[in-house]
Amino acid sequence: MNYDHRSIGALLLILSVPLSWATDQKSASTSAKPSLTVSTTHPTRVNWAQKISANGNLAAWQEATIGAEANGLKIIEVRVNVGDRVKRGDVLVVLQSDTVRAELAQAEAVLAEATASAHEAKAQAERARSLQQQGFFSVAQLSQTLAAEASASARVQSAHAIVQLQNLRLSQTQVRAPDAGVISARQATVGSVVAAGTELFRLIRQGRIEWRAEVTAAEIGRIPVGAPVQIKAASGQQLQGKVRMVAPSVDAQTRNALVYVDLPAQTGSARAGMFAQGEIALGQSQALTVPQSAVVVRDGFSYVYTVGTDQKVSQLKVQTGRQSEGRVEVTSGLKADARVVASGGAFLNHGDTVRVVDAPAPPAAK
Numbered sequence: 145m146n147y148d149h150r151s152i153g154a155l156l157l158i159l160s161v162p163l164s165w166a167t168d169q170k171s172a173s174t175s176a177k178p179s180l181t182v183s184t185t186h187p188t189r190v191n192w193a194q195k196i197s198a199n200g201n202l203a204a205w206q207e208a209t210i211g212a213e214a215n216g217l218k219i220i221e222v223r224v225n226v227g228d229r230v231k232r233g234d235v236l237v238v239l240q241s242d243t244v245r246a247e248l249a250q251a252e253a254v255l256a257e258a259t260a261s262a263h264e265a266k267a268q269a270e271r272a273r274s275l276q277q278q279g280f281f282s283v284a285q286l287s288q289t290l291a292a293e294a295s296a297s298a299r300v301q302s303a304h305a306i307v308q309l310q311n312l313r314l315s316q317t318q319v320r321a322p323d324a325g326v327i328s329a330r331q332a333t334v335g336s337v338v339a340a341g342t343e344l345f346r347l348i349r350q351g352r353i354e355w356r357a358e359v360t361a362a363e364i365g366r367i368p369v370g371a372p373v374q375i376k377a378a379s380g381q382q383l384q385g386k387v388r389m390v391a392p393s394v395d396a397q398t399r400n401a402l403v404y405v406d407l408p409a410q411t412g413s414a415r416a417g418m419f420a421q422g423e424i425a426l427g428q429s430q431a432l433t434v435p436q437s438a439v440v441v442r443d444g445f446s447y448v449y450t451v452g453t454d455q456k457v458s459q460l461k462v463q464t465g466r467q468s469e470g471r472v473e474v475t476s477g478l479k480a481d482a483r484v485v486a487s488g489g490a491f492l493n494h495g496d497t498v499r500v501v502d503a504p505a506p507p508a509a510k
Contacts, residue, residue, distance in 0.1 A: 180491055181499045184451050184483045187432050187474065192466055194426040196367065198357035198403065202377060202418045205352035205406075208323060214239055214316040215340040222332050229351065230321040237319040237332050237344055244317060248310035255303035258296070265289075265296035319344060326351045328416070353416050355385060355405040357424070361394050364401045367424055373405045375422035379413040387424065431466060431473040432480060437487040439464060439472050448478060449485040449492050451500060457485060459494040 221238035224230060269289045329346035338344070355375050359367065367390055375383040391402040403424065407414075414420070439462070440447045446464050449457045462477035478484070483500075485492065492498070 180488055180496065181501060182451070182488050182492075183486045183501050185435060185438070185486045187434050187478060187480050187482065187484060188471075189430050189432055189480070190471075191428050192431045192433075192468060192473065193428050194466075195423040196359060196363050196426065197421070197423050198359050199419070199421055200355055200357035200402075202353050202407075202411075202414055202416050202420055203356055204328065204348040204416045205354045206349040207328065208325070208347040208349055209343055210236065210319065210322065210345040210347055211340075212237075212239070212316075212319060212338040212342045212344060213340055214244070214313055214338075216337060217241075217244075217317060218337045219332055219334050222330075222334055224327050224330075224345070226327050226330050228327045229325070230327065230347070231324050232321055234321045235318045236321055236327075239317040239319070239338070241314060241317040244310065244313045248307070248314055251303065251306040251310045255300070255307050258299040258303040262293075262296035262300045265293040269293040321347065323347065323349050324351075325349045348416065351409055353407055353411055353414070354388070355383075355407060355420055355422060357403040357405060357422060358398070358400045359403055359424075361399050361401060364390050364394075364403070366426055367403055368426075372425045373422050374425070375405070375407070375420050377411075377414040377420045378418045379415070381412045381414040383407050383411060383414060383420075385422075432475075432478065433471040433473050434478070434484050435486055436467065436470050436472050438484050438489060440489040447489070448474070449489045450478075451483045451485060451498060455497050455500065457492050457494065457496050457498055459492075 217239040219237055220240050222236070223238070224234075224236050230236065269292070325347045327345055328348045330344070331342075332338075332344040355373070357373075367387060369387055369389065371387045373385040373387060375385055377383065385405040385407045387403055388406045389404045391404070394401045405422070405424075434448060438448050440449070446462050447459050448462055449459055451457055460477055460482075463475045465473035465475045467473070485498070
């Protein structure tokens with residue numbers, strides 16, 4: 145059979161159409177094949193506690209300096225040591241008092257002599273008044289007698305003041321605790337001669353310590369006075385406290401502010417000067433959360449993958465916040481009704497086709 149060129153071309157065109165259509169169908173079938181099998185979940189709203197984490201040091205609530213008031217006296221007895229608990233008025237140090245007692249006795253003798261002279265001057269003044277009324281004393285003589293009486297009375301007052309001063313010096317030979325508390329430092333030693341103002345002890349008033357937490361300038365406005373605080377000291381001691389005060393100024397170098405947290409009187413193994421970590425509770429608020437496995441971090445940004453009705457995934461950039469019990473708060477970038485890939489997002493790219501299987505139900509809101 146003979147065929148011309150036109151017949152052969154038409155035949156080849158007819159034969160090529162089914163082959164091309166089959167190739168396209170095979171390509172379409174290959175592109176629609178799922179790249180990964182995933183489970184999806186919906187974001188869940190839960191009530192989460194708002195907290196601010198901070199670091200800081202434990203310090204004495206107030207530390208009193210106890211010094212000597214008497215000058216030039218020798219220490220003959222020290223009754224307390226570092227770590228001792230004392231009450232207000234307890235004797236801590238006894239100073240040598242022999243010299244002070246002798247000076248007190250001398251002052252008392254001067255007072256007695258001045259008192260006797262004052263009595264004699266008063267009696268003479270009374271006689272002078274009587275004689276002046278009878279005309280035997282001139283006005284000038286009476287004035288002299290009354291002046292002597294006033295001078296004698298003044299000497300009594302001066303001697304009485306000296307006696308009071310010596311009694312005060314005698315009381316200063318016993319150094320007493322100005323308040324109840326714990327002795328935190330001691331410099332007093334038996335036999336040393338102390339000058340007025342010399343530091344002998346340091347006292348943690350009432351045995352109270354506090355936590356001084358460092359927070360950023362952006363956080364100080366969120367912290368109310370009285371907020372509960374959970375603290376863990378370097379010794380492992382767990383402590384409960386309350387915010388007493390937020391510092392009125394911010395450190396110009398670090399741009400941080402101090403938060404002063406009152407702690408209970410009995411702090412166990414926690415000691416002033418220790419480092420401690422803590423969390424300041426700010427109440428509760430609602431949070432839109434997803435499983436932690438749903439968040440993929442790439443190039444310093446957080447992403448989640450959502451699945452559309454065509455089983456294709458979309459990559460969404462989100463902002464994350466708090467974390468708790470395997471879930472992460474999403475603060476922006478995600479709708480509450482989105483279908484989120486629960487895990488395996490690290491192996492996905494935007495536009496991938498996936499196969500979805502049922503996922504476990506999300507935890508109930510707290």
